Amino acid sequence: MKRKLMYSAGMLMLLGSPMFAQPAGGSGGIGGSDFRLGLAYIAMGLASGLCGLGQGKAVASAAEGMARNPGAAAAIRAALILGLVLIESLALYTLVITYIAR
Numbered sequence: 001m002k003r004k005l006m007y008s009a010g011m012l013m014l015l016g017s018p019m020f021a022q023p024a025g026g027s028g029g030i031g032g033s034d035f036r037l038g039l040a041y042i043a044m045g046l047a048s049g050l051c052g053l054g055q056g057k058a059v060a061s062a063a064e065g066m067a068r069n070p071g072a073a074a075a076i077r078a079a080l081i082l083g084l085v086l087i088e089s090l091a092l093y094t095l096v097i098t099y100i101a102r
Contacts (some may be wrong), residue, residue, distance in 0.1 A: 040101035047094035056088045 049086045062080040 037098075037099045040098040044091075044094050044098050047091050051087050051091040055084055058083050058087065 058080060062076050065076045069076075
């Protein structure tokens with residue numbers, strides 16, 4: 001587990017390094033909007049990945065619950081749909097933030 005976490009952190013650092021490259025104008029330093037845009041893209045990637053994991057866990061749990069108790073399938077389905085909507089809203093809010101950061 002620790003090794004996977006270290007590899008993930010290393011990949012994030014590797015993929016995040018181009019945002020610190022010198023702009024085409026030739027002026028040195030990090031511009032405010034460039035830095036915000038890079039962070040917004042990293043946030044969008046994290047939010048999308050974690051939303052996917054959360055949705056997979058929710059669907060798996062709902063399917064297991066329906067298989068164990070078929071009589072409660074309607075209630076489980078309603079709770080599942082509400083939960084998926086709330087999980088997906090996180091990704092959509094993060095997408096709006098990436099558009100605002102431009």
